[in-house]
Amino acid sequence: MPTLRLGYVGCGFMAQRVHLPNFSSIPDCELVALAELRPELGGKVQRRYGIPRLYRTHQELIADPAVDALAVSAAFSAQAEVAADALHAGKCVFMEKPMALSVEQGEEIVAAEREGGARLMVGYMKRYDAGNELVRRYVRQFRASGELGRLQYVRNHGFLGDWVANIDVPLEQTDEPTPPMAPARWPGWLPEAQRGAYADLLQQYTHNVNLMRWFTDAEDDVRVKVVDLDPDGQHGVVILDLAGTRGVLETGRVSYYRWDEHTQLYFQHGWLHTWAPPLLLRQAPAEVELWRGMAHEEQQTTRLIPKLAWTWAYKREAEAFVRRTLDGEPYESSAADTLIDVRLFEEIFRRHLGI
Ligand SMILES: NC(=O)c1ccc[n+]([C@@H]2O[C@H](COP(=O)([O-])OP(=O)(O)OC[C@H]3O[C@@H](n4cnc5c(N)ncnc54)[C@H](O)[C@@H]3O)[C@@H](O)[C@H]2O)c1
Numbered sequence: 001m002p003t004l005r006l007g008y009v010g011c012g013f014m015a016q017r018v019h020l021p022n023f024s025s026i027p028d029c030e031l032v033a034l035a036e037l038r039p040e041l042g043g044k045v046q047r048r049y050g051i052p053r054l055y056r057t058h059q060e061l062i063a064d065p066a067v068d069a070l071a072v073s074a075a076f077s078a079q080a081e082v083a084a085d086a087l088h089a090g091k092c093v094f095m096e097k098p099m100a101l102s103v104e105q106g107e108e109i110v111a112a113e114r115e116g117g118a119r120l121m122v123g124y125m126k127r128y129d130a131g132n133e134l135v136r137r138y139v140r141q142f143r144a145s146g147e148l149g150r151l152q153y154v155r156n157h158g159f160l161g162d163w164v165a166n167i168d169v170p171l172e173q174t175d176e177p178t179p180p181m182a183p184a185r186w187p188g189w190l191p192e193a194q195r196g197a198y199a200d201l202l203q204q205y206t207h208n209v210n211l212m213r214w215f216t217d218a219e220d221d222v223r224v225k226v227v228d229l230d231p232d233g234q235h236g237v238v239i240l241d242l243a244g245t246r247g248v249l250e251t252g253r254v255s256y257y258r259w260d261e262h263t264q265l266y267f268q269h270g271w272l273h274t275w276a277p278p279l280l281l282r283q284a285p286a287e288v289e290l291w292r293g294m295a296h297e298e299q300q301t302t303r304l305i306p307k308l309a310w311t312w313a314y315k316r317e318a319e320a321f322v323r324r325t326l327d328g329e330p331y332e333s334s335a336a337d338t339l340i341d342v343r344l345f346e347e348i349f350r351r352h353l354g355i
Contacts, residue, residue, distance in 0.1 A: 149268025
């Protein structure tokens, strides 16, 4: 097997706690370079992971011919700029979500893919969760066979909680100030006073809308029907039409010690229900329940356990990026697909503000 020579941009929380440990433990992946605007932090992380080369800027890393592909996690606009520059240079990219703050910025990233002939994978780790993969497989199977009747309702409840789950992977620190970043590319219609609320809703619930679209194979056949959010733009309900199936997103905040997120797909005669683990709880996929109802002789509730019983969505996401970049097969979370979510969130927030 060839090896993917990966460069990583940004040494912040997600890089150190999640992505660098994951990429560095994948046999077909070699971390060959790091870029970090804060040199002391970059040096500490370089030494911890034994990465041969350290650059200050992502442009220097992109220009390194020994870097086949790169990964980036940073502030929203900073990471979008890094992704676009790398794609232009013909290097495949893994980036954290959200891909872009606006459709305009997202379209530029998709254009950069086209122009550079490279591909972007966006970090929707829920699509790589072994429990969620099982749910999707069963939804498709039941829809094809019709044995549970029509898929009539999808509900995603996402009230957050403690996503960090006491992860104890070492975190190198620095007192160096964060250097100035590229200005954020907000949608033109968004009032300045609403930027924080828009970004909070987008960066959190883009995961949930993306997952509902994936479970239902709705792709871009999605309409925003109703938006009923509190004035803070964070608590409430959004109703979508997911290729003919009603999808309800419940947004809110609780100080729960776990992670209060679950998705339920209701057929006429049964449901699939998946509970997300606290996000950084390693080796714990979503828990899945299947209920088969009245169409069967006896009703059944089954706890479905994926064959890969103890796995971490973020690790499987990193493995998928390495594998798909090497074999050229499509990413499960592509730039073109992600653009649909950015479009939906612009519409959701416009409706919320009545603009
Ligand atoms: N998938 C998830 O569940 C999940 C969870 C949390 C955060 N995130 C995403 O992760 C991202 C934030 O990551 P973070 O908290 O690790 O960020 P961070 O701010 O802690 O770290 C970013 C680092 O990148 C460096 N940097 C920025 N631009 C750079 C450039 N051009 N070249 C070199 N270095 C550069 C900064 O100096 C900083 O050290 C956000 O996009 C957020 O949405 C995703």
